[in-house]
Amino acid sequence: MGPLLHFVSKSILVALAGAGLGLLATWSALERGASLEIVEAGPWRAAPRAALREADPYTRAGRARSGEIPMAPAEGLAFFASRDDEGAPLDARCDYAIASPVPAARFWTLAPLDAQGAMTATANGRMALTSAQIVRDEAGRFEIVASRQARAGNWLALPAQGPFMLALRLYDAPASAQPAAAARAAMPSLRKGRCA
Amino acid sequence: MKAPRAADIRQGEGWMAALGYGLATLCVAGVAHLASVLALPHLASRDSFARIAQAVPHLHRFALLPQPAPGAELTPRQDPMLARAACRFDLAGGPVRLRVDLSQLDGLLLLSFHDRQGSTFYAMTDRGALRGRIDIRVVTPRQLEDIQAEDPDDEIPQDLRLVAPGAEGFILAGSLALDGADMESARGRLSLVACASEGDGGAGGG
Known part of the structure; x- marks a missing residue:
């Protein structure tokens, strides 16, 4: 093999390996839901600007791939949690207590999703709780029990089994203007109870 | 050495x-x-624009989107308590006008305007209505110039003009159901939102 042929074949190898590595990195970043603009508060995570044209390139690529239409700041703010306050993954075999406060909002909804973020069948067929359905004490405080078994009071029905996520969506929320500060100030606690 | x-x-x-x-x-x-x-x-061939186009074949008219169910979600991670309708637009045929009859509305109404990539270029809720009305014209920069040229000098325009980043896109309207039984009314409330092309041959509203 002449030196030129040697160089050309090595270059082709470099180009192929590089392209493969680069695409693998893209795939893995999008699979992990990589985003450069995340607000975190305990186990709750939000991407307040994900809907916008100015969102970071990873968020925009992920959105193009998934087809998701995130909430814009002018509409509200969506938080997702896949772990409890202790950092343990949410598991439908366990009960969870979700206690106030919730950031100020005209309305909010709380919905269970499967571990991939897809809608999943629940014990009572209901897909979410809304702020209008919550029973509160005199001070306006409340506790929601998330369980696959029926509960008296504020019950969020969970999927039959497996790891799951929670989505807390705030509508007409001042929090969407200052998401980081609002999240630090008032996010609901998420404590694990008994496990089957 | x-x-x-x-x-x-x-x-x-x-x-x-x-x-x-x-x-x-x-x-x-x-x-x-x-x-x-x-x-x-x-x-991407299955982005939000493609998904909306699949559910809403016609332009310039709102159509209710199917209510999501496990294993059947038009777009992922949407709020199951939200009823949604979409109006696809193409400004090549003229500006697109969106009006909401707020006198009949109770509850939360969300409006978001999306470009060809699905990005939101404008969004609001019914709280953002000016003087009790929502009257929005989605325009190209050229159409905005034409409209402004026809504006009377002594009046403030009553409508909001939104310059879209491209000719194609879609408008989403969302109405929140407060519980499962409220879902039918939430879907009904979306009929208060109308979208129409103002082009010469612009067909119908709805």
Whole structure:
């Protein structure tokens, strides 16, 4: 093999390996839901600007791939949690207590999703709780029990089994203007109870 | 000190070459990674625009989107308590006008305006209504100039003009159901939102 042929074949190898590595990195970043603009508060995570044209390139690529239409700041703010306050993954075999406060909002909804973020069948067929359905004490405080078994009071029905996520969506929320500060100030606690 | 042997020199050159090829591979990988991330929004075939187009074949008329169910979600991670309707638009045929009859509305109404990549270029809720009305014209920069040229000098325009980043896009309207039994009313409330093309041959509203 002449030196030129040697160089050309090595270059082709470099180009192929590089392209493969680069695409693998893209795939893995999008699979992990990589985003450069995340607000975190305990186990709750939000991407307040994900809907916008100015969102970071990873968020925009992920959105193009998934087809998701995130909430814009002018509409509200969506938080997702896949772990409890202790950092343990949410598991439908366990009960969870979700206690106030919730950031100020005209309305909010709380919905269970499967571990991939897809809608999943629940014990009572209901897909979410809304702020209008919550029973509160005199001070306006409340506790929601998330369980696959029926509960008296504020019950969020969970999927039959497996790891799951929670989505807390705030509508007409001042929090969407200052998401980081609002999240630090008032996010609901998420404590694990008994496990089957 | 001994003089380096020819074999050592050849081995050293081999390491240098391997390092060079390794660095070159990493550079190519970096470029491929960045290029693919930036290109994806233009290449994806199942993005939100395509999904809305699949559910709403016609232009310039709101259509209710199917209520999501486990295993049947038009777009992922949407709020199951939200009833949604979409109006696809193409400004090539003229500006598109969106009006909401707020006198009949109770409850939360969300409006979001999306470009060809699905990005939101404007959004509001019914709280953002000016003087008790929502009257929005989605326009191209050229159409905005034409409209402004026809504006009377002594009046403030009553409608909000939104310059869209491109000719194609869609408008989403959302209405929140407060519980399962409220879902039918939430879907009904979306009939208060109307979208129409103002082009010469612009057909109908709804």
